Amino acid sequence: MRSAKSTTIAVLHRKTTRGKLMKTFFRIWYLYFFVTILILNAPLYAATPHEAAEEYVNKVMEVLGNKELGKEAKQERLEQLYPTMFAERELSRRSLGRGWEKLNPSQQKEFVNLFRQVLEKAYIDKILSYTDEKIEFTGTRNLNEDQSEVQTRVVTSSGRVPIDYRMIKIDDKWQIYDVIIENVSLIRNYRSQFRSILARDTPEELLEILRKKVKEK
Amino acid sequence: MKYAVLQAVLIAVIISASGCAHHNDRAAMDPRELNSSAESTDRVPSSEVSGKSSENQPVMFASSSTIERNLGETYKISQAVEMKSGFNDDDWEEEEWEQEEFTIADPLEPFNRAMFQFNDTLYFRVLKPVAQGYSKVVPKPARSGISHFFDNLKFPIRFVNNLLQANFKGACSELGRFTVNTLWGVGGFLDPASKKELAIPEYDADFGQTLGMYGFGPGFYIVWPGFGPSSARDTLEIGTNIFLNPVSYVDPGYISIAARAYEIVNDTSLRIGDYEILKEAAIDPYVSLRHAYIQYREEMIRQRKNPPKPGGIN
Numbered sequence: 390m391r392s393a394k395s396t397t398i399a400v401l402h403r404k405t406t407r408g409k410l411m412k413t414f415f416r417i418w419y420l421y422f423f424v425t426i427l428i429l430n431a432p433l434y435a436a437t438p439h440e441a442a443e444e445y446v447n448k449v450m451e452v453l454g455n456k457e458l459g460k461e462a463k464q465e466r467l468e469q470l471y472p473t474m475f476a477e478r479e480l481s482r483r484s485l486g487r488g489w490e491k492l493n494p495s496q497q498k499e500f501v502n503l504f505r506q507v508l509e510k511a512y513i514d515k516i517l518s519y520t521d522e523k524i525e526f527t528g529t530r531n532l533n534e535d536q537s538e539v540q541t542r543v544v545t546s547s548g549r550v551p552i553d554y555r556m557i558k559i560d561d562k563w564q565i566y567d568v569i570i571e572n573v574s575l576i577r578n579y580r581s582q583f584r585s586i587l588a589r590d591t592p593e594e595l596l597e598i599l600r601k602k603v604k605e606k
Numbered sequence: 607m608k609y610a611v612l613q614a615v616l617i618a619v620i621i622s623a624s625g626c627a628h629h630n631d632r633a634a635m636d637p638r639e640l641n642s643s644a645e646s647t648d649r650v651p652s653s654e655v656s657g658k659s660s661e662n663q664p665v666m667f668a669s670s671s672t673i674e675r676n677l678g679e680t681y682k683i684s685q686a687v688e689m690k691s692g693f694n695d696d697d698w699e700e701e702e703w704e705q706e707e708f709t710i711a712d713p714l715e716p717f718n719r720a721m722f723q724f725n726d727t728l729y730f731r732v733l734k735p736v737a738q739g740y741s742k743v744v745p746k747p748a749r750s751g752i753s754h755f756f757d758n759l760k761f762p763i764r765f766v767n768n769l770l771q772a773n774f775k776g777a778c779s780e781l782g783r784f785t786v787n788t789l790w791g792v793g794g795f796l797d798p799a800s801k802k803e804l805a806i807p808e809y810d811a812d813f814g815q816t817l818g819m820y821g822f823g824p825g826f827y828i829v830w831p832g833f834g835p836s837s838a839r840d841t842l843e844i845g846t847n848i849f850l851n852p853v854s855y856v857d858p859g860y861i862s863i864a865a866r867a868y869e870i871v872n873d874t875s876l877r878i879g880d881y882e883i884l885k886e887a888a889i890d891p892y893v894s895l896r897h898a899y900i901q902y903r904e905e906m907i908r909q910r911k912n913p914p915k916p917g918g919i920n
Contacts, residue, residue: 511887515879572905573898577707581897582890598889 438537438556439529441563445474446524446541453519464513471509476557476564477501483566484579488587488595496592503599510603527551537563708904710837712827712896721829722892728832729881733874741875749872751795756853756869758787758794763850767811771819771910776809783808812847814840818907827896835899 436444452458452466481501482489492500523544530538535558543550555567555574568575586595712718741749761784768777783799783806790798799806817839818824825838833844848854853869856862888894 507889508887511883515883571902573901577901578894578897579889582888582893585890585893602889 436563437529438531438539438558438563439526441556442539442541442554442565443526445470445565448474449516453517460517463517467513467516468509471505474565476559476566477505479557479559479564479566480504480576483576485583486580488583488592491587492592496596499596500599503596503603506603507599534558538569708900710824710827710896710900714826714828718827718829718896719892721831722895724831725829725834726885733871734878737871737875737878740871741878744875746876749875752869752872753876754787754791754797755794756872758784758791759852760847762852763813763847764809764811766850767813767816768809770813770816771811773809773811773910776811779807779809780811782806812843814843814903815907815910817842818904819910824900824903827900835895837900837903840903 448470449467452463452470455463458466478501481497481504484504485492485500489497525542525544526539527542528540530540532538532555537556537558539554539556541552541554543552551571553569554565555569556563557566558564566576583595586598590598761780764780765777765784768774768780786799786804786806787794787797790796798804800808814824814837822839824840827835827837828841829835830841830844836844853865854862856865884894884898885891
């Protein structure tokens with residue numbers, strides 16, 4: 390019984406000249422190769438929230454643990470990682486709450502941008518000063534078919550801090566849209582601030598406050 | 607007079623210690639593993655408790671489940687009232703599984719903002735420089751040890767409040783921690799009770815939380831100079847903590863004040879940077895702190911009332 394491979398070759402040999410045979414040969418192997426890659430990659434996209442969260446944490450740890458990178462280089466790498474880990478639009482929209490509808494589309498876009506910079510500025514130093522705290526994954530809670538909560542605990546010198554990540558599945562990829570540190574949710578905390586700001590200021594003024602904050606050091 | 611009170615507390619400790627020895631066998635479980643729906647507040651199945659009570663247990667254990675049930679009812683009603691009279695009427699639609707957000711009224715906002723500013727200046731001008739200087743002189747493990755020491759001493763506060771909340775498991779757990787840490791932890795400097803082999807769970811409890819468990823809403827937000835964010839209810843806690851903290855009973859008075867101040871400096875030295883992050887991250891730090899404070903407090907009380915399902919937030 391001939392194998393599939395030899396049958397294929399035999400068929401091709403009958404149907405083509407030598408030159409064309411080689412070309413088709415290549416094309417078929419290329420196809421095999423491509424399909425295998427696809428199959429191998431599929432799990433990454435259908436990952437569970439827990440796996441996705443772990444993957445993100447590991448990537449960040451990789452950058453932080455890389456002794457060859459200087460501080461600025463690490464910061465750059467982390468900034469590149471950020472949009473892959475966080476569902477930016479969801480995060481920003483939920484942080485504004487009702488206020489989101491008060492912004493027109495271009496303001497919304499600018500807000501997403503500014504908000505990211507505010508968060509990066511605020512937390513980058515703390516993240517870069519990470520030394521050897523242990524991160525334990527303590528569980529997962531499924532909220533919805535598209536939303537899930539991954540619970541972790543960071544063991545620091547002054548105790549254990551529970552940090553939970555709320556994740557949402559967009560285009561088959563799980564991304565973070567909220568970080569809950571010791572029961573205080575990031576988006577809810579910002580929502581309370583933005584609510585009080587938008588109660589007295591217009592959306593444009595809010596953006597101006599954010600622009601100023603990003604510029605200051 | 608003060609010593610009489612301290613003695614009374616010690617006697618209470620000893621009495622419950624005798625009951626604890628039995629009670630502890632049963633519940634070495636983490637609160638996470640307790641299965642309970644949002645409605646039920648029965649943390650101890652009544653059959654178990656009544657079974658135990660036939661073995662000459664102190665009477666108070668037998669009624670723990672009834673107390674918890676009553677506490678639960680009162681709390682739910684008061685919380686419903688609290689929600690309706692909440693300060694923020696933002697009806698941003700949360701997803702169905704989201705628990706309702708806690709709100710707090712802030713009628714004293716101008717005063718609070720002024721106090722917030724005062725505390726801010728106090729921190730940056732006084733506390734932080736002192737803590738930084740201190741941290742340069744004293745190495746971190748020593749500072750952690752001192753922090754554990756003072757923490758261990760606050761045991762009566764946690765113990766009494768756990769009892770008041772009818773959380774006997776918590777009271778026993780805290781008693782266990784205190785014993786282990788004092789005897790094997792060099793008077794409290796080390797923290798062997800938290801190591802993996804023993805892992806005696808912490809049950810932090812304070813009077814504000816106890817009042818909350820009895821159904822008192824937080825009232826309104828108030829920022830005290832020096833003490834920081836608080837609420838009308840939690841303000842009572844400041845007084846009772848002084849009352850129950852053994853350090854306050856040190857004679858002469860100025861030494862106990864100095865000890866308290868030292869504890870604050872030491873703790874701050876371990877946490878330099880946390881407040882700065884809050885300020886850096888926030889667009890309006892005052893609102894951010896108010897929100898964080900009330901979420902943290904009320905969530906703690908809610909979780910004490912309804913232990914989460916397995917895999918829930920601890």
